[in-house]
Amino acid sequence: MRVLITGGAGFIGSHIAEALLREGLEVAVLDNLSTGKRENVPPGVPFYQVDLRDGEGVERVFREFRPTHVSHQAAQASVKVSVEDPLLDFAVNLVGGMNLLEACRRHGVEKLVFASTGGAIYGEVPEGEAAEETWPPRPKSPYAASKAAFEGYLSAYGQNYGLRWVSLRYGNVYGPRQDPHGEAGVVAIFAERVLKGEPVTLYARRTPGDEGCVRDYVYVGDVAEAHTLALLSLEGVYNVGTGEGHTTLEVLKAVAEAALKTPEVVHAPPRPGDLERSVLSPLKLMAHGWRPRVGFREGIRLTVEHFRGR
Ligand SMILES: NC(=O)c1ccc[n+]([C@@H]2O[C@H](COP(=O)([O-])OP(=O)(O)OC[C@H]3O[C@@H](n4cnc5c(N)ncnc54)[C@H](O)[C@@H]3O)[C@@H](O)[C@H]2O)c1
Known part of the structure; x- marks a missing residue:
């Protein structure tokens, strides 16, 4: 092949x-x-x-x-x-x-x-x-x-x-090597900024100050x-996907925990075009033996470690 x-x-x-x-x-x-x-x-x-x-x-x-x-x-x-x-x-x-x-x-x-x-x-x-x-x-x-x-x-x-x-x-999708300077990749963006001690922007799901959008x-x-x-x-x-939804705030908390830092958060209004909630059923793929092996916290820890090492 x-x-x-x-x-x-x-x-x-x-x-x-x-x-x-x-x-x-x-x-x-x-x-x-x-x-x-x-x-x-x-x-x-x-x-x-x-x-x-x-x-x-x-x-x-x-x-x-x-x-x-x-x-x-x-x-x-x-x-x-x-x-x-x-x-x-x-x-x-x-x-x-x-x-x-x-x-x-x-x-x-x-x-x-x-x-x-x-x-x-x-x-x-x-x-x-x-x-x-x-x-x-x-x-x-x-x-x-x-x-x-x-x-x-x-x-x-x-x-x-x-x-x-x-x-x-x-x-x-998130993990090592994701570009933190792009549009997507909130995990990479948070990981880089939190490690550097820079403030992070949390875009709202509906109103500034809420937990942000839900993603798989x-x-x-x-x-x-x-x-x-x-x-x-x-x-x-x-x-x-994993079938599990996490808010942007949950991502930020997991990143902060892995980085051992307390970031400053700037709350912003929703971004135009962003969906409020997206979660996928992985059951069809799982019927063929696939499993999401790396859980949310572990995956975020691995990503933060990658950015720490750069
Ligand atoms: N990252 C996610 O969460 C996500 C979610 C759903 C779908 N996808 C899809 O997965 C794929 C990979 O995404 P990624 O996150 O790795 O992004 P990425 O930007 O890291 O990778 C895209 C690659 O395509 C190359 N590329 C772009 N335009 C090109 C062109 N005209 N000719 C040749 N090469 C070109 C870029 O240089 C880059 O290396 C994309 O098709 C994306 O739409 C990504």
């Missing part, structure tokens, strides 16, 4: 690369380094600095590496950027995505595993419930719309050209394991 990982210089893609290497698979990375870092790519792994929007560049990578499988992690991954610049989101996630799918078709790639979003695709998840894969997509942002549309193309490529595919709808936080190592399982034996759509 020869696996091309798009976005393999990024946070999740680099953990996937390590997990696949541990399985003894051959791996290469395609990434334009817009948010990723060259040093995230494991040593010895062929690296192609190519933008997905460059169809000829993508074709060259396929001709050279000849992947049998593709892990598609590269994306314009910010909800906020997608709301500000929907055309940019469209160009990267859908035009770039189509360049990739067409290269898969021309080169007879057997299977593609896609990084979709459970955190944004279902819209608001009512109190006490966890979104299941059978719920219809209700995208609120252009980002979520592009992920839902790409899943539609996967279905079409599966039916017309025989491409096998899996769409993994991630919850809020899933550890990056568990996502990488789900990914290996998907490449080897799954078909279709799966949530990758």
Whole structure:
């Protein structure tokens, strides 16, 4: 199995690369380094600095590496950027995505595993419930719309050209190597700021001073394991979450505890486009033997340790 990982210089893609290497698979990375870092790519792994929007560049990578499988992690991954610049989101996630799918078709790639979003695709998840894969997509942002549309193309490529595919709808993924300077990644942002003794901003769920939005936080190592399982034996759509919701304040308390610090908190109004509550049911994936192995507190401790060591 020869696996091309798009976005393999990024946070999740680099953990996937390590997990696949541990399985003894051959791996290469395609990434334009817009948010990723060259040093995230494991040593010895062929690296192609190519933008997905460059169809000829993508074709060259396929001709050279000849992947049998593709892990598609590269994306314009910010909800906020997608709301500000929907055309940019469209160009990267859908035009770039189509360049990739067409290269898969021309080169007879057997299977593609896609990084979709459970955190944004279902819209608001009512109190006490966890979104299941059978719920219809209700995208609120252009980002979520592009992920839902790409899943539609996967279905079409599966039916017309025989491409096998899996769409993994991630919850809020966190862990070592997450970029604390991006839009997402509250755990990374809190970890870095709290360790430095800087004040942190807590965006409200409804009114400044409340506990903040509820999210399903899933550890990056568990996502990488789900990914290996998907490449080897799954078909279709799966949530990758824990079924548990945590507020932003709970995240902050866990980070502060792990960092042994008492941060100064700035309470801010809700951010436009943010969902109030998102929790995913992981039962479909668990029926295939996957388990979230790293619990919330342990995962946060590991993340804080990573940032402390930097
Ligand atoms: N982090 C999360 O909580 C989360 C949740 C749901 C879905 N996802 C999805 O998982 C995937 C990985 O996200 P991440 O958190 O690791 O983000 P990341 O920004 O660390 O990784 C994305 C990678 O894609 C690369 N990239 C971006 N545009 C590109 C382009 N045009 N051509 C080639 N490479 C390009 C970036 O340089 C980066 O290395 C994304 O598809 C994202 O939408 C992430």
